[in-house]
Amino acid sequence: MTGEGEGRTVRILVVDDEPAIRKTLSTNLTRHGYEVDTAETGYEALDRYSRKKHDLILLDLGLPDIDGLEVIQQIRQRASTPIVVLSVREAEQAKVAALDLGADDYLTKPFGVDELLARVRVALRHAVQQAAPSGGLLRCGDLEVDLERRRVRVAGEEVRLTPTEYELLSVLVSHPNRVLTDRTLLQAVWGPEYGSEAHYLHVYIARLRRKIEADPQRPRHLLTEPGVGYRLISD
Amino acid sequence: MSGTKLRLRASSAQGYVVALGLTGIVTGAIWVIGQVTDVANISMLYLLAVMASAIFFGNGPAILASVAAFLAFDFFFIDPRHHLTVSEPEEWVALGLLLVTGVITGQLAAALRNRAREARRREREAVVLYDVLRLMIGADLRESLAAVAERLRKELALAAVVIGFHGGTAADLWAEAGEKEALGLARASGMTPKLMLGEGAGPTSERRGTPGRWIRVLPPHLPGQPGQASDRLREVPVRLGDGMVGSISLVRRRQAAPFTAADDRLLSAVGNQLAIAIERTRLREEAAEAEILRRTDELKTALLNTVSHDLRTPLSSIIASASSLLQQDVQWTEDERRDFARAIEEEGERLNRLVGNLLDLSRIQAGSLAPQRGWYDLSALVDDVLGRLRFVASRHRLVVSLEEDLPPVFLDYILIDEVLANLIENAVKYTPPGSEIAIRATRDNDEVRVEVADTGPGFPPEALPRLFEPFYRVQREGQVARGTGLGLAVAKGLVEAHGGRIWADNRETGGARLVFTLPLGQPGQAPVEAAGASE
Numbered sequence: 001m002t003g004e005g006e007g008r009t010v011r012i013l014v015v016d017d018e019p020a021i022r023k024t025l026s027t028n029l030t031r032h033g034y035e036v037d038t039a040e041t042g043y044e045a046l047d048r049y050s051r052k053k054h055d056l057i058l059l060d061l062g063l064p065d066i067d068g069l070e071v072i073q074q075i076r077q078r079a080s081t082p083i084v085v086l087s088v089r090e091a092e093q094a095k096v097a098a099l100d101l102g103a104d105d106y107l108t109k110p111f112g113v114d115e116l117l118a119r120v121r122v123a124l125r126h127a128v129q130q131a132a133p134s135g136g137l138l139r140c141g142d143l144e145v146d147l148e149r150r151r152v153r154v155a156g157e158e159v160r161l162t163p164t165e166y167e168l169l170s171v172l173v174s175h176p177n178r179v180l181t182d183r184t185l186l187q188a189v190w191g192p193e194y195g196s197e198a199h200y201l202h203v204y205i206a207r208l209r210r211k212i213e214a215d216p217q218r219p220r221h222l223l224t225e226p227g228v229g230y231r232l233i234s235d
Numbered sequence: 236m237s238g239t240k241l242r243l244r245a246s247s248a249q250g251y252v253v254a255l256g257l258t259g260i261v262t263g264a265i266w267v268i269g270q271v272t273d274v275a276n277i278s279m280l281y282l283l284a285v286m287a288s289a290i291f292f293g294n295g296p297a298i299l300a301s302v303a304a305f306l307a308f309d310f311f312f313i314d315p316r317h318h319l320t321v322s323e324p325e326e327w328v329a330l331g332l333l334l335v336t337g338v339i340t341g342q343l344a345a346a347l348r349n350r351a352r353e354a355r356r357r358e359r360e361a362v363v364l365y366d367v368l369r370l371m372i373g374a375d376l377r378e379s380l381a382a383v384a385e386r387l388r389k390e391l392a393l394a395a396v397v398i399g400f401h402g403g404t405a406a407d408l409w410a411e412a413g414e415k416e417a418l419g420l421a422r423a424s425g426m427t428p429k430l431m432l433g434e435g436a437g438p439t440s441e442r443r444g445t446p447g448r449w450i451r452v453l454p455p456h457l458p459g460q461p462g463q464a465s466d467r468l469r470e471v472p473v474r475l476g477d478g479m480v481g482s483i484s485l486v487r488r489r490q491a492a493p494f495t496a497a498d499d500r501l502l503s504a505v506g507n508q509l510a511i512a513i514e515r516t517r518l519r520e521e522a523a524e525a526e527i528l529r530r531t532d533e534l535k536t537a538l539l540n541t542v543s544h545d546l547r548t549p550l551s552s553i554i555a556s557a558s559s560l561l562q563q564d565v566q567w568t569e570d571e572r573r574d575f576a577r578a579i580e581e582e583g584e585r586l587n588r589l590v591g592n593l594l595d596l597s598r599i600q601a602g603s604l605a606p607q608r609g610w611y612d613l614s615a616l617v618d619d620v621l622g623r624l625r626f627v628a629s630r631h632r633l634v635v636s637l638e639e640d641l642p643p644v645f646l647d648y649i650l651i652d653e654v655l656a657n658l659i660e661n662a663v664k665y666t667p668p669g670s671e672i673a674i675r676a677t678r679d680n681d682e683v684r685v686e687v688a689d690t691g692p693g694f695p696p697e698a699l700p701r702l703f704e705p706f707y708r709v710q711r712e713g714q715v716a717r718g719t720g721l722g723l724a725v726a727k728g729l730v731e732a733h734g735g736r737i738w739a740d741n742r743e744t745g746g747a748r749l750v751f752t753l754p755l756g757q758p759g760q761a762p763v764e765a766a767g768a769s770e
C-alpha cells in the first residue's frame with residue numbers, strides 16, 4: 001500500500017519533539033510513498049499545517065511549547081483532517097481528551113512501524129469514506145449490517161438486536177477500525193445529555209458481544225481499548 | 236480544707252484583738268484630747284479604728300470595733316460616766332449614729348480591701364499564665380516545660396516541681412525544677428500517697444469555673460498507710476478531653492503556708508494551658524509528618540513520571556527503528572539501514588545513561604555509594620565523554636580547553652565520567668542548536684576545577700537554589716518542562732562523594748555555567764586516601 005491513492009501524493013505531518021522519532025517516522029513514511037513534513041513544536045505544527053494542509057497529522061501529545069490537545073482544537077476549528085495521536089500508555093485521560101476533541105485515533109508509544117502504517121491507512125481511508133459514504137450495507141468480516149433495513153447478520157445468520165443494541169452497533173460499524181470513546185458512543189446512542197454513564201455502555205457492549213461474537217470472551221470484532229473506548233475491527 | 240480554715244480563724248482572732256486594741260487606743264486619745272480642749276463630735280475618731288480594722292482584717296473586726304466604740308464612748312464619755320446608761324435622750328441619737336456610721340464605714344472599707352485583694356490575685360494569675368504561655372512558645376518542648384516548672388516553683392514557693400507527660404506522640408516528656416530531696420519525692424509520686432487536685436466545675440458563659448478540691452490518693456499497693464509525705468506532695472492532673480495526658484507534681488516546703496483557693500485556681504489554669512500546649516505540639520508534629528509524606532509522595536510521582544516518559548521515549552525510537560529494519564515490503568538502502576541502527580545505538584545509550592542515573596540517585600539517597608577511586612588523567616576522561624556524547628551534542632560546538640600539566644586526579648572514573656556527561660547533556664538540552672559549549676579544566680590550589688559553560692538563556696535566578704534537587708526541572712514561561720531532573724542531582728551526589736563541590740551560576744557574558752571541583756591529593760597521600768576510600 002502506498003500513499004498514492006488519488007492521483008496526488010498523500011502528505012503527512014509528523015509532530016514530535018524527539019528528533020529520533022521524527023527521523024524514523026519520516027524515513028518510513030517516505031519510503032511508503034507519503035510526502036512527509038516534520039514539526040518539533042505545537043506552533044511549528046500549526047504553522048506548517050496552515051501552509052500545506054496535510055492529509056494526515058501524527059501528533060505527539062507532549063510537546064515542549066503548547067499542549068498537543070490545543071493543537072487538535074486549533075486544527076479542528078478549521079478542518080476535519082485525520083489526526084492520529086502518539087502517546088504513552090499511562091496517559092489514558094489525555095487520549096480520551098484528544099479523541100473527544102476530535103482526534104481520529106491514537107497509537108501507544110512505543111509502537112512498531114507496522115502498527116503505525118496500519119493506523120495511518122485506516123485514518124486515511126476513513127477520511128475518504130467520510131467524503132463519500134458507502135451504501136446501505138456495511139461489512140466487517142463475517143459481520144454484515146444492513147443500514148437501510150436495520151438488519152444484522154453474522155456469518156449469514158440473522159441476529160436479533162434490541163433497538164439500543166442496533167444503534168450502538170451501527171455507530172461502531174460506521175466508523176470501522178476507529179477507536180470511539182465511551183463518551184462519543186454514549187452521546188451518539190443515548191443522546192447528548194449523556195457522557196459519564198459508562199456502565200450503560202459496558203452492559204450493552206457485553207450483550208452485543210454475546211450476539212455477534214463467536215467467543216465473547218475473546219472478541220474478534222468488537223475490541224476494548226482499555227481506559228479509552230471501543231473499536232470495531234473490519235479486516 | 237481544714238488547714239486553710241484554721242489559718243483563717245487564727246488571722247480573724249488576731250484581727251478581733253487588734254480591733255479591740257485600736258478602739259482602746261482611740262478611747263485613750265479622746266480622753267487626752269478631752270483634758271485639753273472640748274472638740275465637738277470627737278467620737279468620729281473611732282471611725283479611724285473601724286476603718287483600720289476593716290482594711291487590715293475585714294468585715295468582722297470592723298463590726299466589733301464599731302460596737303466596742305459605741306460601748307466605750309457611752310461608758311467613758313457620756314454622762315453618767317462609767318455606766319452604760321444614758322441620761323440625755325439626744326445622746327442616744329449621737330451614739331446610734333456612731334454605731335451606724337462605724338458599721339457602714341467598716342463594710343465599705345472591707346469591700347474595698349476584698350476587691351483590691353481579688354485584683355491582686357487575678358493579676359498574679361494572669362501574669363503567671365502569660366509567662367507560662369510565653370515559655371511554652373519555645374522550640375524545645377522539654378526546655379519550655381523545665382522553664383514552666385521553675386516559674387511555678389518560684390511563684391508558689393515550692394520545694395520542687397515535676398511536669399511529666401506520658402503516652403501520645405509527646406511520649407514520656409519529663410521536666411523538673413527544685414531541690415534534690417524534694418525532686419526525689421516528686422519523681423516517686425506514683426508510689427507515694429498524695430493529694431490530687433480535682434477537676435472542679437468548668438466555666439460557663441455566666442460563671443467562672445472553680446478549681447476542684449484536693450483529693451487524697453493512695454497508691455494501690457499501700458492500702459491505708461497514711462504517709463507523712465502526702466501533705467507535702469501534691470499533683471495537678473493535666474487533662475485533654477476525657478483523658479489525663481500528664482501531671483504537674485508539686486512538693487511543698489516543710490511548714491509552708493497552705494495553698495489558697497487562688498493558688499488552686501492558678502494550678503488548674505496552668506494545667507489546662509499545658510494540655511493545650513501539648514496538643515498544639517502534637518498537631519504541629521502531625522502536620523510536619525503529613526508534609527514529609529506529601530513530599531515523599533511528590534517524589535514518587537515525579538519518579539513515576541520520569542520512568543513513564545523518559546524511559547519510554549528512547550524505547551519508542553528503538554522499537555520504531557528496529558521494526559523498520561524488519562519491514563518486509565521495503566528494501567532499505569545501506570544508508571537508511573545504518574541510520575536505523577545508529578538510532579537504536581544512540582537511544583540505547585541514552586536509556587543506559589538514564590537507568591544509570593536512576594540507580595545512582597537511589598544509591599546516593601540510600602547512602603550506599605562507594606567510589607572505586609584510582610589515579611586518572613582528566614584529559615582522557617574528557618575525551619571519552621565527548622566521544623560518547625557525539626550524537627547527543629552533534630548540533631552543538633563543543634570547545635575543550637584543559638590547562639596543561641594537570642596532575643592526575645584521584646577519582647572513580649565511571650562516576651566522574653557520568654558527572655561530566657550529565658553536565659554537558661544539560662547544556663545541550665537547554666541551549667539552541669549551533670551554540671557553543673565550553674568545557675574547561677583548571678588547577679586551583681589543591682583542587683581541580685571543571686566547568687561546563689554554555690551561551691544559552693542561562694538559569695532563571697529563582698531556579699538556582701533548586702537546580703540540584705532530584706526531579707527539579709527548570710520551567711520557562713510558555714514551555715513544558717523538559718528532561719528528567721535527574722542529571723544535576725546525580726552529579727551533585729557523585730561529586731560530593733568525592734569530597735568535591737558543585738555549583739551553578741550564570742556567566743557575565745550570558746549563558747549558564749556548571750562548575751565542579753575535585754580535591755587534588757599530593758602523590759604521597761595517595762595510599763592513605765586510597766585506604767580511606769576503600770572503607
